[in-house]
Amino acid sequence: MAFIVGPAVRGDNFWDRDDEVEEIWEQLDNNTHILISAPRRVGKTSIMYKVFDEPKENYIPIYINTESADNENEFWQKLFNHLEEEEFIDSIKSTSKTFLEKIKNIKIKKVSLSGVEFGDGKLLNYKDAFIRLIKDLDSSHKIVIMIDEFAQTIENIIKYEGEKSALSLLKTHHEIRQDLKLSEKTLFIYTGSIGLESVVKRISGSKHINDLGNIKVPPLTKDEAKDFIKKICDLNYFNLEESHIDFLIEKIEWLIPFYIQLILQETKKLCKKNPTINESLIEEAIERSIEHRNYFDSWQIKLREGLENEAYLFAKEVLNYTSNNIKIEKKEISNLADKHKIENDESKEIIHSLEYDGYITYIEQERSYRFNSPILRMWWSKNVAN
Ligand SMILES: Nc1ncnc2c1ncn2[C@@H]1O[C@H](COP(=O)(O)OP(=O)(O)OP(=O)(O)O)[C@@H](O)[C@H]1O
Ligand SMILES: [Mg+2]
Incomplete structure (x- = not known):
């Protein structure tokens, strides 16, 4: 096991996350689609790679990071193209036939920006082409589609294409998962370095993800x-x-x-x-x-990207205060919300997403919030607050 600081770890460099990996396979065996939720840097992508690198028999995992998709069509296009990629086809050669060989009657004639023309002359957009691919799969194997940075993708779509499209993508995923025929062959695992729940809640879309089995990745115990x-x-x-x-x-x-x-x-x-x-x-x-700025910067950058101007300034000031004073009470939070003219409900939501995303945690005995990690607190205090 070498020192690996930053990228996801694989193979011998992966330190035992047996409980989480086992739980993933159990849920997949139960036909449950999964949301892996854990704050940034906890090890989610590494766990996905473990599932990808060592699949159980009769499963074909696919790993895709969709972060660069900024609109709904681009998301489906990425997914569709990924299914056709050489690397993926190679990776399943060892287990059985190639992916395209698994597709019974399907021939693809032409792929363009707007969609896919099939051998039978049908021209479909990428979403429908993806659904058609899945429908035509031979069902002796289950495809596990692991989508990393899904929450970030939703956030990008909200920003560049609008809430309606983001909701439409979430709704389509929900429909695919609810479709018994499709679900027999395909299972989804979602994760991301920001909390999907908080992003989706902001656009009132929680009902589209409440069927997901939630797997939490905790920090290590002392032992x-x-x-x-x-x-x-x-x-x-x-x-x-x-x-x-x-x-x-x-x-x-x-x-x-x-x-x-x-x-x-x-x-x-x-x-x-x-x-x-x-x-x-x-x-x-x-x-x-904590002098390695690049390891910590994303905590600030993602906050800035995810929140509107005044909401960002409010969140930043809450974190500045907490990093300087070790903790922050609810009363102080409400003073800062007043200062930034943030309504009570919105302030609650922002604090909630700071908790979801792993910045702060509420300590019941102290009736106040603290940074989850003293290391991040030190970094924030030195580089952002002061
Ligand atoms: N199972 C593991 N064994 C050893 N090191 C690990 C393990 N999981 C995570 N790490 C350490 O944490 C770092 C980040 O891991 P990973 O990219 O999997 O986390 P992540 O939760 O996906 O992060 P992000 O939220 O930024 O996407 C790795 O570079 C490595 O230092
Ligand atoms: Mg990751």
């Missing part, structure tokens, strides 16, 4: 994190004493593999100059970790 740290240290030839592992765990607090990898990588770099590991060296490694 899991300990094992993960030990494994990475072993494989990268450096040693951390038990007390230092405990210290690191206490500092990271929100134990996602990403922060663990990032900080261990920095610790190892520092060890080259100073082989004695102590708490202050670990603290310095944390300081250095």
